[in-house]
Amino acid sequence: MDMANYLFEMTMIMPEITLICVGLILLLLDLAVKKKEVIAVVGIAGTLVALYATYKLYIFNQPQNVFAGMFVLDGYSNFFKLIFYINIILTICISLKYMTIEKSSFGEYYALILFATTGMMFMASAADLIILYLGLELMALSTYILAGLIRKQPRSNEAALKYFFLGAFSSAFLLYGISLTYGMTGTTNIKEIAVALQSLNIVDNPIVFLGMIFMIVAFGFKIALAPFHMWAPDVYEGAPTSITAFMSVGPKAAGFAVMGRVLFESFGAMQLQWNSILIPIAVITIAVGSIIALAQTNIKRMLAYSSIAHAGYMLLGIIAGTADGLTSTVNYLMIYMFMNVGAFAVVISLRREGFQGENLEDYMGLAKKHPVTSALMLVFMFSLTGIPPTAGFIGKFYVIMEAVNSGHMYLAIIAVMFSVVSAFFYLRIVMYMYMKDPKEEVTLTSSSSLNFALAVTTAMVIILGVFPSFLLNLVRSSIAG
Amino acid sequence: MVPLSWYILLSAVMFSIGVFGFLSRRNLILIFLSLELMLNSVNISLVAFSHYLQSMRGQILVFFIITVAAAEAAIGLAILIAFYRNNPTIKVDEINLMKG
Numbered sequence: 238m239d240m241a242n243y244l245f246e247m248t249m250i251m252p253e254i255t256l257i258c259v260g261l262i263l264l265l266l267d268l269a270v271k272k273k274e275v276i277a278v279v280g281i282a283g284t285l286v287a288l289y290a291t292y293k294l295y296i297f298n299q300p301q302n303v304f305a306g307m308f309v310l311d312g313y314s315n316f317f318k319l320i321f322y323i324n325i326i327l328t329i330c331i332s333l334k335y336m337t338i339e340k341s342s343f344g345e346y347y348a349l350i351l352f353a354t355t356g357m358m359f360m361a362s363a364a365d366l367i368i369l370y371l372g373l374e375l376m377a378l379s380t381y382i383l384a385g386l387i388r389k390q391p392r393s394n395e396a397a398l399k400y401f402f403l404g405a406f407s408s409a410f411l412l413y414g415i416s417l418t419y420g421m422t423g424t425t426n427i428k429e430i431a432v433a434l435q436s437l438n439i440v441d442n443p444i445v446f447l448g449m450i451f452m453i454v455a456f457g458f459k460i461a462l463a464p465f466h467m468w469a470p471d472v473y474e475g476a477p478t479s480i481t482a483f484m485s486v487g488p489k490a491a492g493f494a495v496m497g498r499v500l501f502e503s504f505g506a507m508q509l510q511w512n513s514i515l516i517p518i519a520v521i522t523i524a525v526g527s528i529i530a531l532a533q534t535n536i537k538r539m540l541a542y543s544s545i546a547h548a549g550y551m552l553l554g555i556i557a558g559t560a561d562g563l564t565s566t567v568n569y570l571m572i573y574m575f576m577n578v579g580a581f582a583v584v585i586s587l588r589r590e591g592f593q594g595e596n597l598e599d600y601m602g603l604a605k606k607h608p609v610t611s612a613l614m615l616v617f618m619f620s621l622t623g624i625p626p627t628a629g630f631i632g633k634f635y636v637i638m639e640a641v642n643s644g645h646m647y648l649a650i651i652a653v654m655f656s657v658v659s660a661f662f663y664l665r666i667v668m669y670m671y672m673k674d675p676k677e678e679v680t681l682t683s684s685s686s687l688n689f690a691l692a693v694t695t696a697m698v699i700i701l702g703v704f705p706s707f708l709l710n711l712v713r714s715s716i717a718g
Numbered sequence: 719m720v721p722l723s724w725y726i727l728l729s730a731v732m733f734s735i736g737v738f739g740f741l742s743r744r745n746l747i748l749i750f751l752s753l754e755l756m757l758n759s760v761n762i763s764l765v766a767f768s769h770y771l772q773s774m775r776g777q778i779l780v781f782f783i784i785t786v787a788a789a790e791a792a793i794g795l796a797i798l799i800a801f802y803r804n805n806p807t808i809k810v811d812e813i814n815l816m817k818g
Binding site: 366 | 726733746750753756757763775779782783790793796797798801803813
């Protein structure tokens with residue numbers, strides 16, 4: 238390969254290279270610098286540089302297929318990268334003070350967040366199942382460690398252990414699916430699989446179908462779709478809260494990115510077959526998430542089940558099987574990130590030395606002492622329920638509309654019904670905050686970075702709720718381009 | 719010459735044994751071994767397909783899988799040791815701090 242071409246291909250993965258280099262710098266910096274704030278700021282600066290690189294590539298380039306068809310740079314992957322960057326910045330902002338309270342403020346923490354995100358970016362840009370697998374493992378291995386980062390706490394150890402075993406189990410399924418697909422089509426390239434399916438006339442082949450099911454199962458594990466959601470509540474409860482926020486957005490978005498790409502580009506001709514799997518999964522996911530959340534008393538566990546239910550709603554856009562459907566899913570993911578990280582930021586602000594602040598009772602009468610934080614929590618809870626004028630309503634509105642447009646009226650009805658069920662457990666927190674008397678005094682931990690994250694997420698939840706067209710048009714033009 | 723279907727059958731049987739072991743064993747180390755068995759069954763089928771199709775992609779993926787499996791084993795055992803320091807057990811039934 239000639240030098241100019243090689244350099245050109247390297248510029249295409251500049252954002253990923255930047256994040257990896259910054260991650261390595263953070264590991265070295267950790268030896269020299271005592272203050273973790275410095276490391277966090279360098280991490281955020283590195284993310285901004287990567288964001289700038291992605292922006293430059295987005296402005297100047299047509300969709301590119303580089304590294305012998307392994308890596309694709311298009312609007313779809315660029316939009317997912319935007320989600321990942323915002324996720325890093327918000328996560329770092331909410332974790333600074335929190336990890337000090339947990340006495341686990343290691344420099345590796347920030348480096349691992351960057352490495353995990355690089356894995357997600359490779360997943361979003363994967364044009365080949367090999368690079369998809371490698372990106373998924375880079376993401377997964379880093380998040381296993383992050384989940385168990387509070388080494389002294391048995392709960393955190395247990396979360397990491399469970400996440401590791403079930404995550405490794407799901408990647409074995411992914412590999413088996415890849416090997417079956419490879420055996421039948423003779424290629425691992427996502428686009429060429431679609432060509433081979435047509436030219437070899439094996440669209441109805443049961444082994445191809447089996448391979449696709451195995452892959453859907455593996456993605457379902459990462460997204461936490463029922464019945465593959467068993468790990469999620471335990472891991473979300475045990476992991477550090479900031480990492481729970483990170484995990485409930487990043488790997489989920491990356492899972493949807495690869496699911497959308499593989500199902501739409503490789504198995505586009507098999508839409509009837511994958512819908513026969515995904516429709517029951519979506520219904521079960523929404524039902525399980527909404528109903529079991531009713532019984533939870535730990536807010537992190539409740540938000541875990543809520544994130545399962547939201548994954549079910551997002552799946553409706555994929556089931557629709559059109560570009561508009563995919564648009565609504567990606568739009569939902571962006572909105573979900575703001576409201577979910579915001580809710581976790583409020584949960585984090587209750588944590589202080591010697592007080593967990595994770596039980597629902599801890600929220601009793603919060604509004605009397607801390608009206609601002611309560612009001613923010615109210616916004617996030619309304620948004621998660623899907624009440625206008627918050628962004629959550631817009632997200633739900635578009636996925637349900639796409640379900641109706643694609644002829645799945647019953648799915649829309651089920652989604653709306655369970656949305657009403659979910660109002661119970663979201664609004665219960667609001668009720669606890671505003672209508673009950675406090676059992677004990679709760680003092681909040683606050684820091685400027687946490688306040689910044691809260692301000693950004695609240696602002697975005699409200700702005701995207703009032704002016705939804707901006708985000709929607711951005712998503713639509715990204716996916717089309 | 720051994721036909722392709724034998725290799726695929728071997729791989730399917732190994733994968734099933736791995737899944738069964740993962741779900742039925744109660745010892746973390748044995749669950750870990752079952753995971754490795756599942757990964758290696760995939761390797762067998764990939765190499766068999768690769769030879770049968772006369773394409774290198776499958777074998778390249780096998781090398782990546784072996785590498786990642788090594789990293790995975792290192793991280794998994796590290797997590798296991800961190801866990802064991804706080805609660806000295808490797809029986810799955812006793813890992814129930816959180817209901818789930």
